Amino acid sequence: MDERLQEHAEIIVDHCTRVEPDDNVLVQAPTEAEDLGVAVMEKLGDIGATATLNLGSSRASRAYQLAMDDDDWETPEHVLAMAKETDVSISIRADSNTFESSDVPPSTNQARQKEMRPLMDEMMDKRWLLTQYPAPGNAQDAEMSTEAYADFVFNAVNKDWDEQEAFQANMVEILDDADEVRIVSGDTTDVTMSVSGNPTKNDWAEHNLPGGEVFTAPQPESVEGEVLFDMPVMVQSREITNVRLVFEDGEVVEHSADKNEEVLTSVLETDEGAKRLGELGIGMNRDIDQFTYNMLFDEKMGDTVHMAIGRAYDDTVGEDNEVNQSAVHQDMIVDMSEDSRIEVDGEVVQRNGTFKFEDGFEDEA
Known part of the structure; x- marks a missing residue:
């Protein structure tokens, strides 16, 4: 063997x-x-x-x-x-x-x-x-x-998960005390959400193997703006491309896709919670360096952000905050390697895939 x-x-x-x-x-x-x-x-x-x-x-x-x-x-x-x-x-x-x-x-x-x-x-x-x-x-x-x-x-x-945990802890520290997160990518994605009071989890392969992300839950009614998920997603053995979602008061009010839009529609219509975001995740596993049509790997890929419509994980929601409930949890990915940034409470903490705690961050400015 x-x-x-x-x-x-x-x-x-x-x-x-x-x-x-x-x-x-x-x-x-x-x-x-x-x-x-x-x-x-x-x-x-x-x-x-x-x-x-x-x-x-x-x-x-x-x-x-x-x-x-x-x-x-x-x-x-x-x-x-x-x-x-x-x-x-x-x-x-x-x-x-x-x-x-x-x-x-x-x-x-x-x-x-x-x-x-x-x-x-x-x-x-x-x-x-x-x-x-x-x-x-x-x-x-x-x-x-x-x-x-x-x-x-x-x-x-098969990697040193203690080392990976330490690297990701830098981003956990930033998000744990955050209120508003803004994700911007080109002229197709500009979305804000509140994560106030919701803990950030350090995924170093306790539930998913490979691990390699930090993630939290948005407050369900706080999500505003538009997202173009420019990486494909496989749903029900069907490829959906260029998913576009528009949020108002936390709910998807417009949606489209270039391919298999009807499958996306069916997911959004599963229940009320499927129209809201249940997760915001940031990929940090640099050993995952290419897209493979496998969300278990793709969502952990460096230089990406993913968001999931549907169910929020209980341990990412603060005691006094609402847990988004749904029968679905569907992750979708935004490429953050170019013309992109993550802002936390108005401060840029990642630019073109490079984090503020990494060498080369200022070179991306």
Whole structure:
């Protein structure tokens, strides 16, 4: 077995989820990621945890969704019961065909997401981890050979996370005491939001592997302005390009996209919370240096900002502030490498991708 898989498994179990011998652990992976599933299970066995590996199939999932009537979806109570007894949930992604579910109607995805909400809520209260296995389908999306994509994945995943945490802590310190954040990029993006009273999280691979971002939640009604998400986003196995959102009093009042706009519309219409922002994130993992059509990596890419419509994470919302609730959480990315800046309470803290605490910041002025 590739030694890098062993290291990946060790980071998952020891660093990300900190599994203990008395933990009940659920590992979920597609068949394409069985090798990483095996490495994780071996590590869990060494610790003495009680673990189960569920190998899934995107083809089976597609078949089930296409066969279901939209009115027949119900929360799977037997799965919810298992979730309630789970201490640690480890989810591994991998695809042989990332478009496998592209012909599942948006209405079906919308109905399914609503009924899966209780299960999602239960899992979010656990120690959970989402990571990636370098499968051929994902390599193809990234326009890489499988070998080159594996190198890319392991470089982003198997790294010194203590060092990454220290680097990101500089931005956490700036945002933690902030009131207003403004994101400007070219003449297509100028949006402001209040993050007052909401804590900023330092993602150094505790829930997502790779980690590499700092993120917080906007106050839902504070978002004003226009954003052009100039990097593509994959939603329901469909590519949406050049998403444009206009916010007034925190709510999306106009939206458009160059491709698959109807899918974007279906997401926004999922529920009331889907029309508001639930997250503002700043990518800081410089080992992720190219766009790969995989949000788990792309949102962490250096010189980017991402915003998510929908659900806000509870731990990014202050005790006295409103938590935006939704069945969806959809991240979208803005390239901040050129003609861009982040302002915090009127002060520029990042310019053209360079932070104020990095060498070269003044050269960008």
